[in-house]
Amino acid sequence: MEILEIPTKNKKIDVHQGDLEFELKPDQTNFPFKIINIVVLAKMKFADAETKIDFDQLEKNIEVKRLNRFPCVLFKIDNISIILFKNGKAIITGLKKHEQINRIAKKMEKLLRNQGKLQFESLSTEIQNLVIMSRLGKIVNLELACLTLTNCLYEPEQFPAAIVKTPHGGTFLIFSNSKIIGLGMRSMDMVRKSLKFLINEIFENDLFINLNVEEPLEDPFDDDFFF
Known part of the structure; x- marks a missing residue:
């Protein structure tokens, strides 16, 4: 029968292999997950902080959808939904990867400047909500x-x-x-x-x-x- 040498704090002891039982516990806390939605807040910075977007004029320049009873419009870029408010804030939803954020933000800025004819200094983004799924x-x-x-x-x-x-x-x-x-x-x-x-x-x-x-x-x- 094989003899195992087990080190202890002060010395080593010899035991028979059959005298020991090892319980191996898998790591149960590291489960994979996937992102199913990233919600981003985008903010346009105007020279005048009191500036409000004229949706009637914007609607003539780009294709947007009015949302009933809400002071905002909806449009899409690459199947990503963007809800734009009169104060220049926007909710971007439907993203699946972090690298999509900058790409969509740049396309949004270009669309609103060139076709939407909006004048603003910059556009910033901030993650508001990560929605994930695991099992x-x-x-x-x-x-x-x-x-x-x-x-x-x-x-x-x-x-x-x-x-x-x-x-x-x-x-x-x-x-x-x-x-x-x-x-x-x-x-x-x-x-x-x-x-x-x-x-x-x-x-x-x-x-x-x-x-x-x-x-x-x-x-x-x-x-x-x-x-």
């Missing part, structure tokens, strides 16, 4: 999760997911089929910290339903969006 691969007991997790709300008659707020700033929707949607985060660092905290809490408290699933859950991810 645990196990069925979650949402009733137990709501009783166990802090800042958790679950009302199945109103919404099919448990809503959890983490101390790192993120809000997550946990569905019973193991899908997790995260929102309200503004940086990748916040995403990673919030998601890691949530998943660690779920595994530490064993908030799963043990079911015999014949086929594994489908992988919802595209390789391009893994982090």
Whole structure:
């Protein structure tokens, strides 16, 4: 029988291999996720801070859609939606990658200057919301999760997911089929910290339903969006 030499603090001891049991625990907190939407706030800087955009004039120059009961117009660039307000602020939504932000912002600035005939000094952008999706691969007991997790709300008659707020700033929707949607985060660092905290809490408290699933859950991810 093989003898193993085990180092200790002061000396080494010899034990038989069969006398030891090793429990290897996989890292359960580093789950892949993908970005499904980036919401960006764009701001035009006017020479006169009181400047308001004339939508009637803008509508003559570029194709925009008026939104009923809201003082804004909607237009698209490369299938990315942009909601423009009279004060020069705009919401850009539908982005999937960070590198799209500068490209869309430059096209937006060019469109509004050249075709829209708007006069402004600069255009700045700031991420307002990162929406991400991850998946645990196990069925979650949402009733137990709501009783166990802090800042958790679950009302199945109103919404099919448990809503959890983490101390790192993120809000997550946990569905019973193991899908997790995260929102309200503004940086990748916040995403990673919030998601890691949530998943660690779920595994530490064993908030799963043990079911015999014949086929594994489908992988919802595209390789391009893994982090």
